[in-house]
Amino acid sequence: MAELWAHSANAAGKRHELTAHLNAVAQRAKTFADKWDGGQIAEMLGWGHDLAKASPKFQRYLLAAEKGITADKCPHSAPSALAIVDYLGTFAMVVQGHHAGLGTRHDLNAVQTGVDPEVHDAAKDFARNFNFERVAQHAAGRTALDAEHLIRMSLSALVDADFLDTEEHFAGRARSHAYPKLDQYLKQLEQRLTQFANDDGEVFKVRREVQTACAEAALAETGFFRLTVPTGGGKTLASLLFALKHAVHHGMDRVIIAIPYTSIIEQTAAVYKRIFGDENVLEHHSAIEVDETEDFSPMVARQRLAAENWDCPLVVTTNVQLFESLLSNRVSKCRKLHNIARSTVVLDEAQSLPPDLIECTTSVLDWMVRNARTSVVYCTATQPDFTGVMGVPTKLVKAREIVANFPEHFSRLKRVEFVDIGKQTHAEVAARASESKQVLVIVNTKKDSAKIFQFVDGDDVFYLSTWLTADHRREVLAEVRRRLDEGLPCRLISTQVVEAGVDVDFPTVLRAMGPMDSMVQAAGRCNRAGKLPHLGTCEVFELVDGGTPGGVYRTAVDTTRLFLPGRLAEVGTPKLQSEYTRQFFASTGTDRRVKGSPPIQELREKLDYRTVAQHSRLIEEDTTAVVVEARAPERVRDLLERVMNGGSPRLAARILGPVSISFRQLELIKAMDDQLIEVHPTGFYIWVGPYDRNLGVGGNTMYAPADVFA
Numbered sequence: 277m278a279e280l281w282a283h284s285a286n287a288a289g290k291r292h293e294l295t296a297h298l299n300a301v302a303q304r305a306k307t308f309a310d311k312w313d314g315g316q317i318a319e320m321l322g323w324g325h326d327l328a329k330a331s332p333k334f335q336r337y338l339l340a341a342e343k344g345i346t347a348d349k350c351p352h353s354a355p356s357a358l359a360i361v362d363y364l365g366t367f368a369m370v371v372q373g374h375h376a377g378l379g380t381r382h383d384l385n386a387v388q389t390g391v392d393p394e395v396h397d398a399a400k401d402f403a404r405n406f407n408f409e410r411v412a413q414h415a416a417g418r419t420a421l422d423a424e425h426l427i428r429m430s431l432s433a434l435v436d437a438d439f440l441d442t443e444e445h446f447a448g449r450a451r452s453h454a455y456p457k458l459d460q461y462l463k464q465l466e467q468r469l470t471q472f473a474n475d476d477g478e479v480f481k482v483r484r485e486v487q488t489a490c491a492e493a494a495l496a497e498t499g500f501f502r503l504t505v506p507t508g509g510g511k512t513l514a515s516l517l518f519a520l521k522h523a524v525h526h527g528m529d530r531v532i533i534a535i536p537y538t539s540i541i542e543q544t545a546a547v548y549k550r551i552f553g554d555e556n557v558l559e560h561h562s563a564i565e566v567d568e569t570e571d572f573s574p575m576v577a578r579q580r581l582a583a584e585n586w587d588c589p590l591v592v593t594t595n596v597q598l599f600e601s602l603l604s605n606r607v608s609k610c611r612k613l614h615n616i617a618r619s620t621v622v623l624d625e626a627q628s629l630p631p632d633l634i635e636c637t638t639s640v641l642d643w644m645v646r647n648a649r650t651s652v653v654y655c656t657a658t659q660p661d662f663t664g665v666m667g668v669p670t671k672l673v674k675a676r677e678i679v680a681n682f683p684e685h686f687s688r689l690k691r692v693e694f695v696d697i698g699k700q701t702h703a704e705v706a707a708r709a710s711e712s713k714q715v716l717v718i719v720n721t722k723k724d725s726a727k728i729f730q731f732v733d734g735d736d737v738f739y740l741s742t743w744l745t746a747d748h749r750r751e752v753l754a755e756v757r758r759r760l761d762e763g764l765p766c767r768l769i770s771t772q773v774v775e776a777g778v779d780v781d782f783p784t785v786l787r788a789m790g791p792m793d794s795m796v797q798a799a800g801r802c803n804r805a806g807k808l809p810h811l812g813t814c815e816v817f818e819l820v821d822g823g824t825p826g827g828v829y830r831t832a833v834d835t836t837r838l839f840l841p842g843r844l845a846e847v848g849t850p851k852l853q854s855e856y857t858r859q860f861f862a863s864t865g866t867d868r869r870v871k872g873s874p875p876i877q878e879l880r881e882k883l884d885y886r887t888v889a890q891h892s893r894l895i896e897e898d899t900t901a902v903v904v905e906a907r908a909p910e911r912v913r914d915l916l917e918r919v920m921n922g923g924s925p926r927l928a929a930r931i932l933g934p935v936s937i938s939f940r941q942l943e944l945i946k947a948m949d950d951q952l953i954e955v956h957p958t959g960f961y962i963w964v965g966p967y968d969r970n971l972g973v974g975g976n977t978m979y980a981p982a983d984v985f986a
Contacts, residue, residue: 331355505685624655661853905962
């Protein structure tokens with residue numbers, strides 16, 4: 277048999293032999309998938325994924341391309357899938373989609389359409405060199421949802437194995453794995469925690485009790501857990517202690533911390549990096565700073581590679597990255613999934629997950645728990661109660677409480693008193709803020725926040741919302757923290773963007789009526805460190821003519837009004853939070869249905885991966901990033917010039933993320949019509965309108981992005 281090649285020559289002039297590639301991918305994919313007893317299927321997928329490359333047509337194309345000669349392309353995924361569909365059935369979708377992503381069952385049924393018979397015959401002949409077996413027995417007894425996620429996990433095992441083997445061929449070597457073992461992470465964390473062991477304050481007593489409970493519970497069997505800790509109870513380090521000790525005890529591979537907001541991710545990752553070193557924590561989210569020089573030092577290169585497949589012992593990421601991968605059809609997003617297996621996953625601020633995605637998100641997590649030795653921790657001060665919610669796994673509803681006496685901790689760490697101040701106009705809220713030396717005002721929409729801000733005079737008044745770029749918000753928060761620390765006057769007018777983990781500590785907070793968990797989170801910015809000689813004050817009000825974002829947010833506000841202000845004294849207690857979430861879930865759908873389509877869980881059962889991925893996005897709004905040139909004129913112009921000269925648009929977009937703002941489609945069109953946004957020849961959208969030093973693009977409120985959440 278003539279030699280057959282999988283890939284063209286590398287820098288050393290060596291081509292990649294096809295049989296060697298298929299066998300290497302098969303063995304690596306099997307190792308990945310053995311974590312969920314899917315090794316045999318993954319092995320066969322590895323053998324089968326490039327079978328059609330054995331065709332003379334593909335070999336001619338490969339050798340011509342190597343010489344820079346134009347030749348007819350020879351797609352190989354579909355004919356390879358067709359060659360093994362009789363053995364692998366619906367698992368052949370993985371081979372069909374190992375470059376373009378998973379489609380639908382219909383795509384597999386129609387795979388013969390357009391496939392070159394010569395290429396298909398060559399693939400089928402070459403398949404006889406491998407030990408394919410029928411896998412019907414592997415699907416026996418599985419529910420439709422279990423089978424759906426098993427196919428997605430099989431794609432993950434295959435594509436990462438394929439990427440890694442191909443990468444090694446062209447690089448001439450395997451990528452380096454130089455991370456410490458998880459037990460070393462655990463030792464470093466335990467050493468750090470001993471530094472606080474002798475503090476006798478009440479806050480530190482509660483934190484030690486929480487940490488002790490986490491250390492003890494870590495020895496329990498894998499499964500679902502709840503970690504319910506009041507604000508100030510030290511859940512950032514306590515949850516990591518549980519996760520590391522649990523992972524070490526069960527021989528797991530990594531810990532994944534998923535957080536809803538980039539502001540909290542940056543804080544959390546900074547804490548972890550101080551303990552373990554920058555190089556040993558993978559911080560993976562869209563707003564992370566990217567090196568403008570395209571630095572490929574060993575540490576930077578390792579971090580970039582790890583971001584592709586989460587091959588790092590400690591990952592700090594977003595809910596979006598986690599769940600949009602667990603429900604994705606795209607190769608780039610699914611690639612990391614096999615590394616979620618055999619991990620401890622901590623969902624920080626777990627209440628923030630969209631309620632209409634509860635059924636699909638808990639379903640895929642349940643698969644990981646049951647099949648892939650994964651543990652999941654719902655970690656928050658405002659724990660959702662899933663009792664009675666259809667479609668939520670029983671194991672999650674009955675999840676073990678890591679801290680058994682958590683209600684007592686809420687009583688001991690109470691640092692805020694809620695006060696109802698009734699109806700307030702924008703001007704009246706501004707007047708109350710003006711009377712305070714240090715105060716935080718939080719309302720539900722950007723337009724309301726801007727209106728109140730403009731009523732308050734002085735150089736000590738600050739503003740926060742997503743009308744400001746991310747780097748601008750960081751600057752504002754840094755100045756606010758400095759003034760608070762030094763006891764200087766500081767009045768901050770904000771949307772919900774300041775809630776849920778943002779580390780600021782005001783003596784007084786004014787909060788417009790909002791969702792129950794938002795009220796609790798707002799109070800968490802008040803007397804946060806417990807330094808006041810008395811309770812802090814969170815004044816709750818109804819904003820006259822105030823706006824409320826629609827959809828789920830409005831349902832949450834309406835549900836809160838069933839309890840408040842009558843039970844205002846109970847806000848923040850686990851009992852009221854449980855009652856509120858049960859009522860809220862009863863008032864809203866928990867299995868998202870997009871107009872004209874079945875619910876997501878039904879789409880999953882039909883193996884419609886493409887539509888599932890489209891409809892299960894955590895952020896539903898279609899938004900476009902618009903670069904605010906005024907925030908960094910020279911950097912923006914330089915990067916755009918680089919792209920014009922062949923530089924990476926993707927890298928430029930990452931670098932420009934901190935000086936960009938997301939516009940919804942209608943606002944984008946309107947602003948472009950009014951010549952406030954221009955399209956650069958590179959395709960980047962550029963905000964050329966005024967950018968206010970306080971209100972950002974909100975200084976032009978007629979055109980600014982509409983209110984969604986912040």
